[in-house]
Amino acid sequence: MYxxxxxxxxxxxxxxxGIGPKSAQRLAFFLLxxxxxxxxxxxxxxxxxxxxxxxxxxxxNVAAGELCRICQNPRRDPxxxxxxxxxxxxxxxxxxxxxxxLYHVLGGALSPLDGITPERLHLAELLDRVRAAAVTExxxxxxxxxxxxxxxxxxxxxxxxxxxxxxxxIASGLPVGGDLEYADEITLGRALAGRHAV
Amino acid sequence: MYxxxxxxxxxxxxxxxGIGPKSAQRLAFFLLxxxxxxxxxxxxxxxxxxxxxxxxxxxxNVAAGELCRICQNPRRDPxxxxxxxxxxxxxxxxxxxxxxxLYHVLGGALSPLDGITPERLHLAELLDRVRAAAVTExxxxxxxxxxxxxxxxxxxxxxxxxxxxxxxxIASGLPVGGDLEYADEITLGRALAGRHAV
Numbered sequence: 356m357y358x359x360x361x362x363x364x365x366x367x368x369x370x371x372x373g374i375g376p377k378s379a380q381r382l383a384f385f386l387l388x389x390x391x392x393x394x395x396x397x398x399x400x401x402x403x404x405x406x407x408x409x410x411x412x413x414x415x416n417v418a419a420g421e422l423c424r425i426c427q428n429p430r431r432d433p434x435x436x437x438x439x440x441x442x443x444x445x446x447x448x449x450x451x452x453x454x455x456x457l458y459h460v461l462g463g464a465l466s467p468l469d470g471i472t473p474e475r476l477h478l479a480e481l482l483d484r485v486r487a488a489a490v491t492e493x494x495x496x497x498x499x500x501x502x503x504x505x506x507x508x509x510x511x512x513x514x515x516x517x518x519x520x521x522x523x524x525i526a527s528g529l530p531v532g533g534d535l536e537y538a539d540e541i542t543l544g545r546a547l548a549g550r551h552a553v
Numbered sequence: 554m555y556x557x558x559x560x561x562x563x564x565x566x567x568x569x570x571g572i573g574p575k576s577a578q579r580l581a582f583f584l585l586x587x588x589x590x591x592x593x594x595x596x597x598x599x600x601x602x603x604x605x606x607x608x609x610x611x612x613x614n615v616a617a618g619e620l621c622r623i624c625q626n627p628r629r630d631p632x633x634x635x636x637x638x639x640x641x642x643x644x645x646x647x648x649x650x651x652x653x654x655l656y657h658v659l660g661g662a663l664s665p666l667d668g669i670t671p672e673r674l675h676l677a678e679l680l681d682r683v684r685a686a687a688v689t690e691x692x693x694x695x696x697x698x699x700x701x702x703x704x705x706x707x708x709x710x711x712x713x714x715x716x717x718x719x720x721x722x723i724a725s726g727l728p729v730g731g732d733l734e735y736a737d738e739i740t741l742g743r744a745l746a747g748r749h750a751v
Contacts, residue, residue, distance in 0.1 A: 357644065358617045360605045364598040370591070372583050373576065377734075383602070384641055385570050387615060391603045393568070400562040401596040404581070405589045407558045417585060419556040443582055446555065 361387065413484070415460040415477045417442045425449075425458060432456045434491045438481060438510065440464050440498060448496060456492075459484065464502035465509055471502075473509065482513055485520055495524045499545075559585065611682070613658040613675045615640045623647075623656060630654045632689045636679060636708065638662050638696060642733045646694060649742035654690075657682065662700035663707055669700075671707065680711055683718055692748055693722045696733050709751045721748040 357365065361383055369379035386394050410416065411423035418424070425431055425445070435456030439445055445458050461476045473479075485493060495510055497503040507524055514522045528546035529538050538546070555563065559581055567577035584592050608614065609621035616622070623629055623643070633654030637643055643656050659674045671677075683691060693708055695701035705722055712720045723744040733741070 358606055358615055358622060360598070360601040360617060361615055364602045367595040367598040370595075371580055373579070378571065380641060381571070382569055384639070386599065387602060387606060387640075394599050394603050397565040397568075398596040398599040400558070400565040401584065401592050401599075403558040404562045404585060405592050408556055408585060417556055417559055419558065424556065441582070442585075443578060 357383075410460075414458045415462060415480070416445050416458055430455075434489055435494070436481070436484065436490055436492070437494045437496050439496050440503065440506075444496065444498075454494075456494075461497070461506065464497055464500070464506040466502045466505075476506075478510065478513070481510070485514065485517060490520055493520060493522045495522065499525075499527045555581075609658075612656045613660060613678070614643050614656055628653075632687055633692065634679070634682065634688055634690070635692045635694045637694050637733070638701065638704075639734075642694065642696075645733050645736060645738075645741060646745070648738045649745060650738075651742045651745045652692075654692075659695070659704065662695055662698070662704040664700045664703075674704075676708065676711070679708070683712065683715060688718055691718060691720045692745070693720065693751070694733070694745070696731075697723075698730060698732075705751070720751055722751045723748050 364386065365376070365379045365383045368374055368382050369376050371379075374382070386397075407419055408417055409419075411418035411426055412421055413426045414423060416423040416425065418426075420427075432455050435454075436459050437448060437454055437456055438459045438461060439448065440461050440463055442460055445460065448454050448458070459477065459481045461478065461481070463471055463476055465471055465473065465476065481493075484490065493510075493514055495507040497506050511522050511524075514520060526549050527542065528549055529535065529542060535543065562584065563574070563577045563581045566572055566580050567574050569577075572580070584595075605617055606615055607617075609616035609624055610619055611624045612621060614621040614623065616624075618625075630653050633652075634657050635646055635652055635654055636657045636659060637646065638659050638661055640658055643658060646652050646656070657675065657679045659676065659679070661669055661674055663669055663671065663674065679691075682688065691708075691712055693705040695704050709720050709722070712718060723741075724746075736744075
């Protein structure tokens with residue numbers, strides 16, 4: 356066992372996902388010999404993120420205030436909503452610079468076996484938003500995984516009765532720059548099924 | 554880019570060794586949805602380790618005060634000194650429960666190509682300790698690597714003229730090229746027990 360504060364730091368670091376006891380020990384010794392100001396800046400960043408950052412009351416993205424930066428932007432088109440699982444997916448879509456609407460972050464995907472039922476996600480809030488605002492298009496941008504597909508199917512069924520709202524799902528297929536030879540058969544099957552005229 | 558405090562946390566986490574931008578992002582989102590008290594405890598552990606932990610003035614191990622816990626222990630035999638490279642190596646040797654003397658942490662191994670010359674390590678302090686106290690045995694417990702062996706050879710030469718001090722090197726029960734930190738306690742215990750004069 357290490358001196359109290361060192362062991363405490365190792366224990367706290369080892370609680371983080373993907374960091375085992377050995378990595379925690381290695382990080383703790385790195386921090387022990389690092390510049391004090393650097394370590395205090397990390398400590399402050401941790402405090403700040405819990406003090407200042409919450410979730411957007413409209414789209415559930417991370418937000419430093421009541422609304423996130425995207426919901427606050429008057430140039431974003433409020434008639435189009437892109438539905439994603441996690442806040443990091445918002446960043447991934449933003450990076451394409453192809454989307455100018457708003458987002459809705461579900462907070463995960465349906466997974467009954469893991470106890471993720473519709474009540475655990477921000478699904479009802481999405482339906483309320485679509486009903487309340489003049490939304491014309493909902494893009495289901497959840498992951499092409501079993502759970503994501505189940506979530507998309509659930510949302511498509513719930514959104515179907517709403518008039519004047521078109522619901523779409525992002526295309527599945529080969530990644531750009533990918534190689535047919537290394538594609539798995541399900542992805543390639545989807546790519547074939549989703550073929551379009553040129 | 555994320556909201557200011559989130560991006561700040563990602564940037565700070567990404568400075569840690571072995572944590573790339575993607576891991577930093579993943580950790581930041583984990584911390585964002587973690588309990589506030591847990592995150593503040595981690596922040597506090599970081600502050601505490603920099604506020605309270607320094608290095609032992611005698612053996613250069615990590616210490617919460619002037620002397621480390623091992624140097625403070627009156628039941629440890631001050632006539633035997635185990636020389637290791639890093640504080641984590643002290644823990645590795647302690648785990649064998651085969652050693653009851655004191656330690657001397659060099660702070661690394663000689664590596665002229667990386668600029669680690671004898672002046673950069675606590676080598677002179679070791680020689681002073683051995684000269685000043687009634688030390689009868691010095692165990693060179695540095696890693697069985699090229700740099701470690703060079704350090705052991707250097708120390709063996711420096712210690713040779715001192716009267717009444719036997720100098721030994723741990724047995725090569727450890728795989729050559731290995732690292733003390735990852736040795737299991739039985740192997741390391743055997744290596745200690747089978748030490749031989751140099």
